[in-house]
Amino acid sequence: MKKWGELVELRTKLASILPFLLGIGYVLATWHRLNLVNTILFGLAMLAFDMATTALDNLMHYRHAKDAAYRQHVNIIGRAALTEHAVIAAIVALVTVATGLGLWLVWRTDWVLLVLGMACFAVGLGYTWGPLPLARLPIGEVFSGVTMGLGIPFITVYVNVPATRFLAVRLAWPDLSVTGALPALAGLCLIAVMPMATIANVMLANNLADLSEDTRNHRLTLPMYLGHRASRGVYLGLAVIGYFAVVAGVVARVLPTWSLVCGVSLPAVWHHAQVFIAHPDKTQTFHLAIQNLVLANGSLLAGLVIAAGVSA
Known part of the structure; x- marks a missing residue:
């Protein structure tokens, strides 16, 4: 179980669980309803696929590593003497579970969810797999942040709220019509800025802390393109932009006033961000990026629950 937890990096699943909970909080604060079956199905499918992509990420890093010490002593596959066959079997099993649950959910909702799910699958699998993995481009943070920070809350809302009250897409060939409640869509987009920014920051923090290791293994990441100074500026900006989005949502009256409760976490988040950029290190300061993820999104979730x- 310990090896399994390290292979799928259970400690990082907060990056998908928190956006999922924010989506639930937004549904309850805005529509005061919850489809429990759909919510559970999506939650389980999301976790299974998240674990699959993480295991795939570790497998690809192991296969493509140029540094022998990394393969033998750092990557969980070499360190725990796991066979590639066993890891591939685990990935296939998790993707199969996620696909089955996702198709069940499509059957309970509509074809739009199938398109959304396929897009998320494409990004998740293409992050480290394929001829040109997103992780090897300076846009990995963007794709991971948007897919998890916006995609997960959006689907959570979509499977819980009638299409006529949120977003309805109707296809009657050759005509395609899209209708939606703009205040609800705007509120969700502004809520999603917090998880998008904090998830992107976790990825950015990971790349900053692993800069020397990535250089040895020929992995090109965003900090290599931006440089240390610009990367740290981006990190600080992402740490606080979610709070500005919430304030904008409250001012525009598309978010409940209680959302401003998230402001209580801002001083700690800012302090953690400054400590990290002063000394990016995987063992000593990286945990501060995870703490900021929890503090920022947790305080926003608290505000939505109160609202x-x-x-009610």
């Missing part, structure tokens, strides 16, 4: 309780 749901007050207006």
Whole structure:
């Protein structure tokens, strides 16, 4: 179980669980309803696929590593003497579970969810797999942040709210019509800035801390293109942009006032961000990026839960 936990990096699953919970919080605060079956199905499918992509990421890093010490002592596959066959079998099993649950959910909702799910699968599998993995381009943070930070809350809302009250897409060939509730869509997009930015920052922090290791293994990441100074500026900006989005949403009256509760975490988040950029290190300071992910999104979730309780 310990090896399994390290292979799928269970400690990083907060990056998908928190956006999922934010989506639930937004549904409760805005529509005061929850489709429990759809929510559970999506939650399980999302976790299974997240674990599959993480295991695939470790497999690809192991296969393509140029540094023998990394393969034998750092990567979990070499360190735990796992066989590639066993890892591939685990990945296939997880993807199969995620696909089965996803198709069941499509059957319970509509074809739009199939398109959304396929797009998320493409990004997740293409992050480290294929002829040109996204992780080897300076856009990995963008794709991971948007897919998880916006895609997960969006699908969470979509499977819980009737299409006529959120977003409806109708195809009657050759005509395609899209209708939606703009305040609800705008509110969700502004809520999603927080998880998008903090998830992207976890990826950026990981790449900053692994800069020397990535250089040895010929992995090109965003910090290599931007340089240390610009990367640290981006990190600080992403640490706080979610708070500005929430304020904008409250001012525009598309988010409940209680969302501003998230502001209580801002001083700690800013302090952690400054400590990390002063000394990016995987063992000593990387945990601060994870803490910021939890603090920022957790405080926003608390505000949404309070808003749901007050207006219920």
